[in-house]
Amino acid sequence: xxxxxxxREAIPAGALLSRAEAQAIVERVVKMSxxxxxxxxxxxxxxxxxxFADNQMSTAGSVVDAGVAVxxxxxxxxxxxxxxxxxxxxxxxCVQQSEVLARLAPDDPEAMPELEPQRYVDVNGYMxxxxxxxxxxxxxxxxxxLAPARKAGDIKAAxxxxxxxxxxxxGNSKGMFAYHRSTSVNYTLTVRxxxxxxxxxxxxxxxxxxxxxxxxxxxRAIDKARSSRNPAAVEPGRYTVxxxxxxxxxxxQLISGYADARLADEGRSPFxxxxxxxxxxEKIVDSRVTLFSDPADAQLLAxxxxxxxxxxxxxxxxxxxxxKQLQYSRxxxxxxxxxxxxxxxxxxxxxxxASIDEMxxxxxxxxxxTRLWYLREVDPRTILYTGLTRDGTFLIxxxxxxxAIRNLRFNESPLFMLNNxxxxxxxxxxxxxxxxxxxxxxxxxxxxxxxxxxxxxx
Amino acid sequence: xxxxxxxxxxxSAAAAAAAGLASSALAHxxxxxxxxxxxxxxxxxxxxxxxxxxxxxxxEYADARISSARSQNIxxxxxxxxxxxxxxxxxxxxxxxxxxxxxxxxxxxxxxDEVTRVARQAVAQAKANxxxxxxxxxxxxxxxxxxPNGVWRSPIRxxxxxxxxxxxxxxxxxxxxxxxxxxxxxxxxxMFFLKDEKTFASTLGTVTQQTIFRAQPGMTVxxxxxxxxxxxxxxxxxxxxxxLGYEHVLDNDMKRHxxxxxxxxxxxxxxxxxxxxxxxxxxxPSHLWLTIHEAIAHPTELDRAYGFEANxxxxxxxxxPEEKLGKFRMGPSFMNIxxxxxxxxxxxxCGWDDEGVAPEDFHIVKDGIxxxxxxxxxxxxxxxxxxxxxxxxTRSHGCSYAQTWADVQFQRMPNVNLMPGEQDLxxxxxxxxxxxxxxxxxxxxxxxxxxxxxxxxGGQLFYEVKNGRxxxxxxxxxxxxxxxxxxxxxxxIGGKRSYELGGAFGDGKGQPAQSNAVxxxxxxxxxxxxxxxxxxxxx
Numbered sequence: 001x002x003x004x005x006x007x008r009e010a011i012p013a014g015a016l017l018s019r020a021e022a023q024a025i026v027e028r029v030v031k032m033s034x035x036x037x038x039x040x041x042x043x044x045x046x047x048x049x050x051x052f053a054d055n056q057m058s059t060a061g062s063v064v065d066a067g068v069a070v071x072x073x074x075x076x077x078x079x080x081x082x083x084x085x086x087x088x089x090x091x092x093x094c095v096q097q098s099e100v101l102a103r104l105a106p107d108d109p110e111a112m113p114e115l116e117p118q119r120y121v122d123v124n125g126y127m128x129x130x131x132x133x134x135x136x137x138x139x140x141x142x143x144x145x146l147a148p149a150r151k152a153g154d155i156k157a158a159x160x161x162x163x164x165x166x167x168x169x170x171g172n173s174k175g176m177f178a179y180h181r182s183t184s185v186n187y188t189l190t191v192r193x194x195x196x197x198x199x200x201x202x203x204x205x206x207x208x209x210x211x212x213x214x215x216x217x218x219x220r221a222i223d224k225a226r227s228s229r230n231p232a233a234v235e236p237g238r239y240t241v242x243x244x245x246x247x248x249x250x251x252x253q254l255i256s257g258y259a260d261a262r263l264a265d266e267g268r269s270p271f272x273x274x275x276x277x278x279x280x281x282e283k284i285v286d287s288r289v290t291l292f293s294d295p296a297d298a299q300l301l302a303x304x305x306x307x308x309x310x311x312x313x314x315x316x317x318x319x320x321x322x323x324k325q326l327q328y329s330r331x332x333x334x335x336x337x338x339x340x341x342x343x344x345x346x347x348x349x350x351x352x353x354a355s356i357d358e359m360x361x362x363x364x365x366x367x368x369x370t371r372l373w374y375l376r377e378v379d380p381r382t383i384l385y386t387g388l389t390r391d392g393t394f395l396i397x398x399x400x401x402x403x404a405i406r407n408l409r410f411n412e413s414p415l416f417m418l419n420n421x422x423x424x425x426x427x428x429x430x431x432x433x434x435x436x437x438x439x440x441x442x443x444x445x446x447x448x449x450x451x452x453x454x455x456x457x458x
Numbered sequence: 459x460x461x462x463x464x465x466x467x468x469x470s471a472a473a474a475a476a477a478g479l480a481s482s483a484l485a486h487x488x489x490x491x492x493x494x495x496x497x498x499x500x501x502x503x504x505x506x507x508x509x510x511x512x513x514x515x516x517x518e519y520a521d522a523r524i525s526s527a528r529s530q531n532i533x534x535x536x537x538x539x540x541x542x543x544x545x546x547x548x549x550x551x552x553x554x555x556x557x558x559x560x561x562x563x564x565x566x567x568x569x570x571d572e573v574t575r576v577a578r579q580a581v582a583q584a585k586a587n588x589x590x591x592x593x594x595x596x597x598x599x600x601x602x603x604x605x606p607n608g609v610w611r612s613p614i615r616x617x618x619x620x621x622x623x624x625x626x627x628x629x630x631x632x633x634x635x636x637x638x639x640x641x642x643x644x645x646x647x648x649m650f651f652l653k654d655e656k657t658f659a660s661t662l663g664t665v666t667q668q669t670i671f672r673a674q675p676g677m678t679v680x681x682x683x684x685x686x687x688x689x690x691x692x693x694x695x696x697x698x699x700x701x702l703g704y705e706h707v708l709d710n711d712m713k714r715h716x717x718x719x720x721x722x723x724x725x726x727x728x729x730x731x732x733x734x735x736x737x738x739x740x741x742x743p744s745h746l747w748l749t750i751h752e753a754i755a756h757p758t759e760l761d762r763a764y765g766f767e768a769n770x771x772x773x774x775x776x777x778x779p780e781e782k783l784g785k786f787r788m789g790p791s792f793m794n795i796x797x798x799x800x801x802x803x804x805x806x807x808c809g810w811d812d813e814g815v816a817p818e819d820f821h822i823v824k825d826g827i828x829x830x831x832x833x834x835x836x837x838x839x840x841x842x843x844x845x846x847x848x849x850x851x852t853r854s855h856g857c858s859y860a861q862t863w864a865d866v867q868f869q870r871m872p873n874v875n876l877m878p879g880e881q882d883l884x885x886x887x888x889x890x891x892x893x894x895x896x897x898x899x900x901x902x903x904x905x906x907x908x909x910x911x912x913x914x915x916g917g918q919l920f921y922e923v924k925n926g927r928x929x930x931x932x933x934x935x936x937x938x939x940x941x942x943x944x945x946x947x948x949x950x951i952g953g954k955r956s957y958e959l960g961g962a963f964g965d966g967k968g969q970p971a972q973s974n975a976v977x978x979x980x981x982x983x984x985x986x987x988x989x990x991x992x993x994x995x996x997x
Contacts, residue, residue: 012565012575014567047970049969049970050587051969052590053764053765053766053767053768053769054764054765054766055592056590056591056592056593057559057560057587057590057591058560058766059560059562059866059868060560060561060562060583060584060586060587061561061562061563061564061583061865061866062562062563062564062579062583063563063564063565063864063865064564064565064566064567065549065564065565065566065864066566067547078542079542079543079544079623080541080542080543080544081543081544081545081546082543082544082545082546083545083546083547083548084546084547084548084549084566085546085548085566097544098544101542101544101623102542104622104623104624104627105539105542105623105627106539106627106631108538108539108540109538110538135582135583135586136586138586139586139587139589139590142590143589143590146590150592156765156768158765158766158767158768158769159769160769160770160969160970162969162970188769188770188969189769190768190769192765192768192773199768201769266644266682267643267682267686267689268644268680268682268689272686272689273686274685274686274687275685275686276686373772373907373908374905374906374907374908375905376903376904376905377903378903378914378916378936378993379934379993379994379995380689380691381688381689382995382996384993384995386903386905386914386936386993387905388905388907388908388912390907390908407907407912409905409907409912409914409938411914411936411991411993413995416995452938452991453912453914453938453989454912455907455909455911455912456775456909456911456912456940457772457775457907457908457909457910457911457912458773458909
């Protein structure tokens with residue numbers, strides 16, 4: 001498969017490898033090996049971005065990069081060397097260096113044999129509509145925020161738009177080969193009012209440039225900024241809270257970082273069971289909560305294999321509130337007599353039917369949260385995190401938004417939050433996923449969300 | 459402050475050596491021999507080619523950077539090596555100014571043709587951006603003449619990449635064995651090294667070649683209660699990352715500390731949960747550096763104050779500058795915040811920043827008053843009025859930095875330090891002077907709002923202080939502060955002898971997000987009547 005000619009206009013030559021090109025490189029590297037076995041991981045990407053703030057362009061850039069990681073093994077000894085230089089000479093040096101390091105490494109009692117060839121689900125996350133856009137279209141997209149902001153006079157826009165194309169490939173000396181190519185567009189916008197009292201945020205993310213409604217994102221952030229002006233202070237405490245999908249995702253996606261089976265079995269995880277073992281099979285959150293990974297899901301479109309080459313298909317972590325599965329590495333799965341799950345490249349929470357308007361109408365007194373910020377672990381035993389609300393926090397009284405309020409710091413766990421579930425909205429793809437990867441979350445309404453202090457920050 | 463920064467460091471080094479603190483980075487003599495750049499000499503031709511191509515394509519200013527960075531990471535748990543990894547990244551970036559608008563492009567394919575293509579692409583980017591430009595960018599003059607052959611090298615004794623892997627593995631496994639012998643349930647240890655060879659040229663005639671080293675050894679000990687209900691960790695925060703070589707690992711032998719860390723993790727399992735309330739806090743430098751980083755260093759970044767980070771890292775409570783500079787009281791009159799990129803062994807030390815400016819030491823807070831922001835050449839112009847008002851030249855403080863060749867340089871913090879007090883006080887003196895307090899050692903959880911008002915910090919170890927004595931260990935402790943009140947509640951500060959450098963590699967800012975490595979020096983401090991919360995809950 002050769003790269004379509006149209007792409008050459010936007011993507012510099014060699015910046016995106018076809019399956020055949022990637023496979024040829026992997027096979028060439030495998031042939032260079034003198035080790036008992038070799039694993040090769042290869043990736044290339046091309047990213048372009050524009051950044052603006054204070055109603056003007058600040059920086060723009062485009063970057064071509066590549067990476068190859070080579071793991072050589074001699075029996076139970078292994079080491080990895082990576083480089084971003086794909087020249088023949090560099091690849092050879094990389095293989096030799098990984099062999100030198102592997103011979104020096106002590107025996108790894110947990111070393112696993114190479115994977116045999118695997119079967120992967122087919123996921124198309126590559127869109128020509130994204131691959132073909134140029135600097136002028138990106139600048140035009142930024143103007144959907146800059147033009148109204150400049151014209152209005154009472155607001156300042158700051159945003160970031162990044163679009164790119166890339167591929168990842170894996171192979172080993174047993175003939176295993178995996179390849180996936182993808183495109184991505186991510187647009188986020190913060191609008192602040194010039195009186196310094198209001199701030200609003202919105203964003204969108206998709207592999208397909210055509211699926212991003214730039215106007216809609218810009219309008220939403222502008223509306224949020226204006227309606228969040230002159231916030232009032234409310235007492236910190238436990239509140240009924242409606243969290244928009246981004247805010248739900250900010251907390252709920254943290255759960256996957258604690259889902260390692262080994263840590264639970266070792267007693268150092270929120271999913272460790274008192275007395276020993278783990279909590280798989282136990283109810284951990286409200287029975288309406290189902291959390292899963294599925295690279296082929298139309299909203300996720302993620303890479304269908306993990307960093308080792310293990311296939312990733314639909315994998316349900318929490319089903320109807322019950323902990324269904326933890327992540328098993330190949331070694332730990334073998335030791336415990338389980339199937340390895342592979343890592344995750346996507347996360348989705350099943351949505352419900354309630355609209356945010358319905359959630360507001362059914363709330364006597366509560367708080368509407370746009371998104372959360374600076375989340376940091378406070379207690380790994382309960383996935384307790386602290387952080388703050390940001391860019392649009394509102395008081396709800398008697399079934400309607402009564403006014404903007406100051407931001408609040410919370411100390412809360414996604415496990416406690418999902419136990420206190422009252423209503424569930426439609427699931428949507430998030431733009432603000434700092435760790436990367438595709439994340440889809442619904443809006444939710446919960447009770448007893450724990451706010452511990454007020455912030456003056458706008 | 460009476461002593462200059464350099465004099466202060468020399469005195470500290472002498473004091474540390476006198477006290478037998480061989481582990482202090484400050485105790486290493488810095489070689490007086492001029493450094494020699496050992497990177498690829500052809501890089502110089504290529505950066506010059508890049509700026510020539512940019513000029514030919516219409517750039518009024520251009521700079522180019524080639525970086526060849528090598529890093530190594532070794533990780534272990536208990537008796538097992540979990541990973542040995544070497545990483546190399548190599549490429550170049552070209553930044554141009556055309557008609558007052560920035561453009562940037564980068565590539566990992568370092569050939570003469572690609573250098574020309576990328577330079578032209580950066581110019582095309584800048585031209586596209588002019589469409590949305592409002593104010594053309596202006597650059598402040600540089601306070602020194604162009605440096606046509608600048609060479610700088612981190613003051614290291616041992617290049618980590620010359621040390622055998624077996625020695626590194628043996629070091630870590632011996633440290634783990636010491637922890638296991640002391641009763642650790644689990645132990646992870648690792649070491650990370652970086653060597654970055656950077657060649658830079660600008661159209662102003664500066665060409666510099668720098669070799670930057672960084673090193674971080676670390677260990678985490680985990681203890682689990684007998685009934686599996688509780689687990690606690692102790693991280694080796696008394697060993698901080700430094701801009702040093704392998705000597706930093708050898709000088710901080712983790713094997714010697716491991717048993718103590720295990721003992722402390724055990725104590726955390728049975729420590730008394732803290733009672734919420736207001737306490738006098740005594741903060742150790744191994745903890746306080748992070749509070750300084752979040753609550754002083756970030757809000758004094760000038761781009762934040764002007765809203766340029768509004769969509770990601772946030773803005774600042776120190777805004778607008780005309781209402782804050784020279785007027786805002788950050789803390790008591792003995793509070794001085796000095797920024798530098800010169801402290802030997804510090805993470806942000808360099809000879810020239812990423813736009814060819816030799817950084818200078820400068821006060822951010824002087825005698826308790828906020829007096830300056832961190833700047834680049836573009837940003838210094840925004841404070842032209844302030845510098846004129848004070849009879850100072852308008853020039854960059856040398857805070858331009860890019861994490862790799864692939865990233866555009868922008869304002870990143872230098873080392874931002876809380877200077878020691880005049881009195882020769884140490885940690886024990888602060889505890890002895892406190893009736894009802896909590897002493898915190900090591901950094902832990904940290905979170906702060908996007909304008910840097912409301913913050914919450916945890917730690918590694920918390921001790922109850924009653925009537926001038928440590929009376930036991932506490933757990934589930936975090937303090938919540940409003941930044942200006944917290945620094946104005948500062949009432950005791952350690953002297954020169956108690957000054958230490960902390961720091962981190964992963965300081966995030968910008969879009970696309972970039973990581974900066976930075977150190978913060980400070981003595982221990984005491985803060986009156988700070989709000990303490992209890993973070994312990996059960997699932």
